[in-house]
Amino acid sequence: MDTQDLAINTEVAALLQGMPRDRSQLLPALWRVVDRYQELTPGVIDAVSQSLNIPYAEVYGVASFYTLFDNAPGKVPVHICTDVMCALQGAGSLQEAAEDAALGRPVAVRESACLGQCDHAPAAWIGSQVMRRATPEAVRAAVKAVGHE
Amino acid sequence: MNEVRRLLPDLRSASGPASPERLAERGFDQALTKAWAMSSQAIIDEVTASGIKGRGGAAFPTGLKWSSVNKAEGQTKYVVMNADESELGTFKDRVLLEEDPLGALVGLLIAAHAVGARKAFCYIRGEYREVEQMLAKAIDTLTQLGWAGPGRIDVEIRRGAGAYIAGEETALFNSIEGKRPEPRVKPPFPTNKGLWGSPTLIQNVETLANVAILFAHDAQWFAEYGTKATAGTKLVALSGHIQRPGVYEVPFGMALADILNAPDLGGGVAGSGRLRAVLLGGAAGTFLSPDEVAQSQLDYASLGAFGASIGSGAVMVFDDTVDLQWVLTKLARFFADESCGQCVPCRIGTQRIWEIAEKGGLWTRTEDLRELGQAMRDASICGLGQTAPLALLSILDRPGLRQDV
Ligand SMILES: Cc1cc2nc3c(=O)[nH]c(=O)nc-3n(C[C@H](O)[C@H](O)[C@H](O)COP(=O)(O)O)c2cc1C
Numbered sequence: 179m180d181t182q183d184l185a186i187n188t189e190v191a192a193l194l195q196g197m198p199r200d201r202s203q204l205l206p207a208l209w210r211v212v213d214r215y216q217e218l219t220p221g222v223i224d225a226v227s228q229s230l231n232i233p234y235a236e237v238y239g240v241a242s243f244y245t246l247f248d249n250a251p252g253k254v255p256v257h258i259c260t261d262v263m264c265a266l267q268g269a270g271s272l273q274e275a276a277e278d279a280a281l282g283r284p285v286a287v288r289e290s291a292c293l294g295q296c297d298h299a300p301a302a303w304i305g306s307q308v309m310r311r312a313t314p315e316a317v318r319a320a321v322k323a324v325g326h327e
Numbered sequence: 328m329n330e331v332r333r334l335l336p337d338l339r340s341a342s343g344p345a346s347p348e349r350l351a352e353r354g355f356d357q358a359l360t361k362a363w364a365m366s367s368q369a370i371i372d373e374v375t376a377s378g379i380k381g382r383g384g385a386a387f388p389t390g391l392k393w394s395s396v397n398k399a400e401g402q403t404k405y406v407v408m409n410a411d412e413s414e415l416g417t418f419k420d421r422v423l424l425e426e427d428p429l430g431a432l433v434g435l436l437i438a439a440h441a442v443g444a445r446k447a448f449c450y451i452r453g454e455y456r457e458v459e460q461m462l463a464k465a466i467d468t469l470t471q472l473g474w475a476g477p478g479r480i481d482v483e484i485r486r487g488a489g490a491y492i493a494g495e496e497t498a499l500f501n502s503i504e505g506k507r508p509e510p511r512v513k514p515p516f517p518t519n520k521g522l523w524g525s526p527t528l529i530q531n532v533e534t535l536a537n538v539a540i541l542f543a544h545d546a547q548w549f550a551e552y553g554t555k556a557t558a559g560t561k562l563v564a565l566s567g568h569i570q571r572p573g574v575y576e577v578p579f580g581m582a583l584a585d586i587l588n589a590p591d592l593g594g595g596v597a598g599s600g601r602l603r604a605v606l607l608g609g610a611a612g613t614f615l616s617p618d619e620v621a622q623s624q625l626d627y628a629s630l631g632a633f634g635a636s637i638g639s640g641a642v643m644v645f646d647d648t649v650d651l652q653w654v655l656t657k658l659a660r661f662f663a664d665e666s667c668g669q670c671v672p673c674r675i676g677t678q679r680i681w682e683i684a685e686k687g688g689l690w691t692r693t694e695d696l697r698e699l700g701q702a703m704r705d706a707s708i709c710g711l712g713q714t715a716p717l718a719l720l721s722i723l724d725r726p727g728l729r730q731d732v
C-alpha cells in the first residue's frame with residue numbers, strides 16, 4: 179500500500195466513523211464519501227470496503243449501479259434535465275450554455291432524466307441545489323461559480 | 328373553485344411546514360392520539376372503510392395491504408415511505424413533502440403502529456436534497472414530541488442515488504439492505520417477505536398523507552369529496568403545454584377537461600393553444616386524444632374505459648406542434664437506460680424499441696413493436712418491463728394521434 183492509499187484509507191475511516199459495520203449502511207456510506215470526493219476511485223472503494231468489512235467487488239457492484247455515483251474524475255457534476263417536459267421548454271439551450279461555460283473548468287455537464295421539477299421547467303441541478311425555470315445565463319453563471327463558493 | 332386543499336395545507340397557514348404548530352393546526356396530533364388509542368384491527372377497518380387506494384401507481388387497496396402485513400407471521404416488521412418519485416412528469420410527492428411533510432410522516436407512524444413495526448424508513452430520491460432536509464426537520468419535530476425516535480418508532484431517511492428502478496418496492500428493499508437495487512421475483516410479496524425477509528408495509532407518500540387526514544377526521548368526512556366508487560381527492564401534476572403547470576388537489580370524478588381548463592387549475596392549453604394529446608400517468612402511461620380527454624373523468628373506471636390509468640397522477644400536456652415520435656423516442660431511451668437488465672425480455676425489448684424509434688420505424692414496424700410489447704408484458708419480472716411498452720402501444724391503438732402518417 180503506498181502512502182496515498184494509506185491517506186485515503188485513514189480519511190475514509192474517519193468519514194465513516196460511528197457508522198455500524200453493517201451491510202445496510204453501504205448506501206449512506208457511499209453518499210458520505212461521494213459528497214467528499216465526488217468520484218469513487220478504486221482507492222476510495224477499497225477504503226469503504228475495508229471500513230465496512232464488505233468485499234470490494236460487492237461495494238463496486240452496488241456503487242456502479244447508481245447514476246449519481248458515476249462522476250468524472252475531479253469534476254463537479256452539473257445536471258441538466260433534458261427529459262420530455264424540460265426539452266419542450268428549452269433544455270437544449272441550457273445544455274449548450276452549460277457545456278460552453280464548463281470548458282476548461284472542473285465541471286462535468288450531464289444530461290439528466292426527469293428531475294421532478296416539471297412545474298418549473300426547464301430545470302438544472304447543481305451542487306445540491308435545484309435551479310428552477312433556469313435560463314442559459316443563470317446556468318452559465320452557476321457553472322462559473324463552481325469551486326468559488 | 329375547483330381546487331381542494333385537504334392533502335395540501337391551507338394557503339393561509341403561516342406556520343412552518345415542519346413545526347409543532349403545523350402538526351396541531353392540521354389536526355395531526357389528534358390523529359396520532361386517536362390512532363394510539365385504537366386497536367390494530369380498528370385502525371385497519373377505518374383505512375379499509377375509507378377506500379383509500381395506493382397513490383404510487385398500482386392503486387392497490389391500502390386497507391387490504393395493512394391487513395396482510397398485520398396478519399403476517401414475524402417478530403419484526405417494517406414500514407416504508409416510498410418517496411423515490413422518479414417517474415416522468417411526476418412531482419406531486421415533492422410538492423406534498425415541501426408543503427406538508429408532517430402529513431405523510433404521521434401516516435407512516437399510524438401505519439407502523441397498526442402493523443406493529445418499530446422501525447420505519449423514508450426512501451427519497453437523491454435529487455431531492457432540499458426536500459430531504461424538510462423531511463428531516465419534520466422527523467425531528469415528531470421525535471421531540473415523543474411520537475418518533477428510538478424506543479418509539481425509529482424513522483430513518485434513506486437517500487437514493489439516481490436509479491429509477493429503485494422505486495419498485497422490492498428493488499427499494501435491496502437498496503436499503505445495501506445491495507444492488509434489482510427487483511426481486513414476486514411472490515413472496517413484501518407483505519410477507521420484504522426488508523430482510525420480514526413482513527413490510529410500503530406505501531407512497533400521498534397514500535400516507537391520505538391516512539393522516541383520514542385520522543385527523545373520519546371516513547365520513549373523507550368521503551365528502553370524490554365519487555361513490557372512489558372517495559377523496561387526488562393530487563395531479565400538470566406539466567408541458569399548460570398555462571398553469573403545478574400540483575393541484577382535485578376530487579375524484581372531476582372531468583379531465585376541467586382539470587386542464589379551469590381558471591384555478593390548468594388554465595387552458597398553452598403553446599399553440601390546440602391540444603394534440605395528454606400523456607396520463609407517467610412514462611408508462613397512456614396517451615389520450617382530445618376527444619377522449621373531453622369524455623373522461625379522473626376515476627379508475629372512467630379512465631379504464633380508455634385503457635388508461637391515473638398512475639402516478641402525471642398529466643403531461645402536448646400541443647399540436649409536438650411530434651409524438653420524438654416523445655416516444657425519449658421514453659424508449661429512458662426505459663433502455665433504466666432497465667436493470669435482469670430479465671431478457673425487458674433488457675432486449677427496451678433496447679430494440681429504442682433502436683426502432685431512433686431509426687424512425689415507430690409508425691411502420693407496428694407488428695414487430697406489438698410482438699415485442701407482448702413479450703415484455705408477459706415475461707418481465709417487474710413493473711418496469713411489463714409496462715414500458717404501454718405508452719407506445721397506446722399510440723399504435725390510436726392512429727389518429729399519428730399526425731404525420
Ligand atoms: C419501475 C417502478 C418504479 C416505481 N417507482 C415508484 C416511486 O417512485 N414511488 C412510489 O410510490 N411507487 C413506485 N412504484 C410502485 C411501488 O413498487 C409500490 O407499488 C408502491 O410504492 C406501493 O405504494 P402504494 O400502494 O401506496 O401506491 C414503482 C414501481 C415500478 C415498477
Ligand code: SF4
Pocket residue numbers: 492509510665666667668669670671673674707708709710711712713
Ligand atoms: S423487468 Fe426490467 S427492470 Fe424489471 S427486473 Fe426485469 S430487467 Fe429489471
